[in-house]
Amino acid sequence: MNRFIECIGVGKIYPGKDQPVEALRGIDFACEAGEFVCLLGRSGCGKSTLLQMVAGLETPTAGQIVVAGKELQGPSPYAAIVFQDHGLFPWMTVQKNVEFNMKARGTPAAERRRIAAHFIAMTSLTGFEGRYPHELSGGMRQRVGIARALTTGPKALLMDEPFGALDAQTRGKLQDEVLQIWQAGRTTVLFVTHSIDEALLLADRILVFSPRPGRIAADIRVDLPRPRVPQSAGFTALARELRELVGADREID
Amino acid sequence: MQWRRALGLLPLALLLLAWHIAVELKVYPPVLLPPPAKVAMVFIDDWQTVLDNAAASIARVLTGITLAFLFAVPLGLMIGRYRLLDTMTDWSIQIFRSIPPISLIPLALLFLGIGDKPAIALIFLAGTWPLLINTIFGVRGIERTLIKVARAARASELLVMKDIILPASLPAIFTGLRLAVGGGWLTVVTAEMIAVKSGLGYMILNAQLTFRSDLIIAGIVVIGAIGLLADQLVRRVRASVCRWQEGLTASPE
Numbered sequence: 334m335n336r337f338i339e340c341i342g343v344g345k346i347y348p349g350k351d352q353p354v355e356a357l358r359g360i361d362f363a364c365e366a367g368e369f370v371c372l373l374g375r376s377g378c379g380k381s382t383l384l385q386m387v388a389g390l391e392t393p394t395a396g397q398i399v400v401a402g403k404e405l406q407g408p409s410p411y412a413a414i415v416f417q418d419h420g421l422f423p424w425m426t427v428q429k430n431v432e433f434n435m436k437a438r439g440t441p442a443a444e445r446r447r448i449a450a451h452f453i454a455m456t457s458l459t460g461f462e463g464r465y466p467h468e469l470s471g472g473m474r475q476r477v478g479i480a481r482a483l484t485t486g487p488k489a490l491l492m493d494e495p496f497g498a499l500d501a502q503t504r505g506k507l508q509d510e511v512l513q514i515w516q517a518g519r520t521t522v523l524f525v526t527h528s529i530d531e532a533l534l535l536a537d538r539i540l541v542f543s544p545r546p547g548r549i550a551a552d553i554r555v556d557l558p559r560p561r562v563p564q565s566a567g568f569t570a571l572a573r574e575l576r577e578l579v580g581a582d583r584e585i586d
Numbered sequence: 587m588q589w590r591r592a593l594g595l596l597p598l599a600l601l602l603l604a605w606h607i608a609v610e611l612k613v614y615p616p617v618l619l620p621p622p623a624k625v626a627m628v629f630i631d632d633w634q635t636v637l638d639n640a641a642a643s644i645a646r647v648l649t650g651i652t653l654a655f656l657f658a659v660p661l662g663l664m665i666g667r668y669r670l671l672d673t674m675t676d677w678s679i680q681i682f683r684s685i686p687p688i689s690l691i692p693l694a695l696l697f698l699g700i701g702d703k704p705a706i707a708l709i710f711l712a713g714t715w716p717l718l719i720n721t722i723f724g725v726r727g728i729e730r731t732l733i734k735v736a737r738a739a740r741a742s743e744l745l746v747m748k749d750i751i752l753p754a755s756l757p758a759i760f761t762g763l764r765l766a767v768g769g770g771w772l773t774v775v776t777a778e779m780i781a782v783k784s785g786l787g788y789m790i791l792n793a794q795l796t797f798r799s800d801l802i803i804a805g806i807v808v809i810g811a812i813g814l815l816a817d818q819l820v821r822r823v824r825a826s827v828c829r830w831q832e833g834l835t836a837s838p839e
Contacts, residue, residue: 390734407740414738420731424753424830433749437741465830485739 337366337401337521338387338489344395344546345382355546356382360396362540362549366488369515369522371536373529374579379547380525381493387523388414388491401488409489413482417494419474421466421481427453428462431480438485445484452480456510472503476510483514489521490514496531508534512559529575533568534561541578551578620800628804635789635801640808643778643785646702647770647816650709654766657710658717659759663751665718666725683715687773691780705777705785712773713766717759724758725751757831760824767816775809 343360346353357379364370372380385391387398389408398405400412413434421430431449440448453459456476466474475495482490492511496504512535515522526532532539536555543550553575557567602622608614609621629636665671687708694704728751736746778787786805793801 385734388738390737408738410740412738414735416731416735418729418731420729420735422732422735422750422753424756424828425749433735433741434739436749437736437739437745467830467832 335366336363339363339399342396343393346394358546367519369537371532371539372525373532373539374542378542378544380542384493384525411488413487414491415478415482415495417497419478426463434485452483456480471499492524494525625800625803639786639789643774646705647774650706651713651770654710654713658714659721662718662721666722687712688776704781708773708777709770712769716765717762720758720762724755728754757828764820771813
């Protein structure tokens with residue numbers, strides 16, 4: 334087994350105003366290279382915090398995180414992250430935004446342009462290179478965020494509720510695109526969501542989180558054939574099981 | 587839209603009318619309150635005097651504000667970015683910005699003598715505080731996600747400053763520049779009344795000694811007009827530099 338991301342007894346305690354807040358406790362999991370793993374749970378169960386820690390943007394207060402065989406110390410060169418609020422620089426054009434991660438690595442300008450053009454085409458953004466983020470729709474902005482994350486050829490793509498703010502139709506389209514990108518590039522994907530359907534559509538494996546403090550309540554393998562059909566018997570059965578695990582009322586769709 | 591702009595002239599026209607009526611009613615003797623036509627004649631008879639003094643004032647403000655910009659903007663970017671620097675400078679900034687530059691004229695005269703130097707030094711001070719405070723404010727206002735994007739991309743501190751902190755702060759820096767130019771212009775006129783033997787401030791004070799109230803009023807008109815033009819100029823530059831901001835900020839109904 335080729336473990337690419339491994340969390341060993343990871344915990345996170347924030348120094349709160351009155352008393353410390355325990356966001357995560359005893360997180361143990363490993364995910365193989367090329368696996369698509371969804372972190373599913375209600376808001377406030379620490380799944381985003383865990384993703385930020387795997388991205389190296391936050392440090393665990395307990396345990397350790399290993400990425401590509403090395404204990405994580407700050408952001409890893411092998412991972413790229415996509416944020417829910419897309420994190421595009423409003424003063425940069427689409428082209429400049431897509432090139433940013435490469436620029437940060439010191440990639441020469443000509444190569445940046447070539448690689449950017451490839452991923453701009455892949456995310457159907459050709460023709461919009463000179464636009465500013467505020468001139469784009471929500472779905473297109475998120476495409477720019479994804480294109481930017483892909484430019485450095487990351488071995489792991491970390492996605493923090495990337496489609497949470499989009500309408501259902503755009504969301505469905507981008508889910509398909511992410512699956513295509515994943516299948517084409519065999520990247521490891523960690524995908525945070527609070528949508529059971531989204532997790533079932535995308536994941537090889539679903540880690541279900543329970544809140545206060547955040548823990549992994551279940552680790553569920555999804556063996557349904559792809560492309561997945563939400564109306565199929567297997568899908569609905571798993572959805573029912575997950576709904577019980579998450580303790581879903583109407584808060585989770 | 588164009589004819590609406592002309593509405594801005596209405597208060598000025600009313601003022602001119604009130605002035606005319608006051609002259610007709612002989613509220614003050616003509617030596618003290620000359621008719622508008624006599625003031626207009628100044629721009630034909632004494633245009634050389636007005637032009638030379640206006641040029642002297644403008645040159646001082648340009649020099650002082652340029653120096654203030656070069657000093658306050660880089661410093662503000664650093665203070666906004668590094669908490670330690672902020673803690674170190676916060677009290678000092680609050681103390682020094684509360685001191686009206688005019689109150690420093692006596693000291694400026696003692697240390698720098700009569701001439702351009704004390705005037706420019708005071709304009710520099712008048713411009714430094716609004717530029718510094720607004721630059722710091724601009725850096726603080728940066729979306730946290732954007733800094734995370736940069737950290738995840740492992741961007742160097744120089745790149746973060748140049749490509750993120752500076753452009754994100756530009757709108758606030760321009761707000762500071764508008765205030766600085768306004769404050770610098772107020773300061774130069776006052777400083778010229780005491781510390782220099784040229785400029786519009788000197789001109790109108792000198793005109794009082796020779797009972798040329800027409801020249802005084804003409805001087806005031808020029809001071810106001812240049813103030814308006816300078817402000818419009820800064821706004822234009824801001825609009826072209828911060829084009830990406832269009833559509834992001836609310837405009838009045």
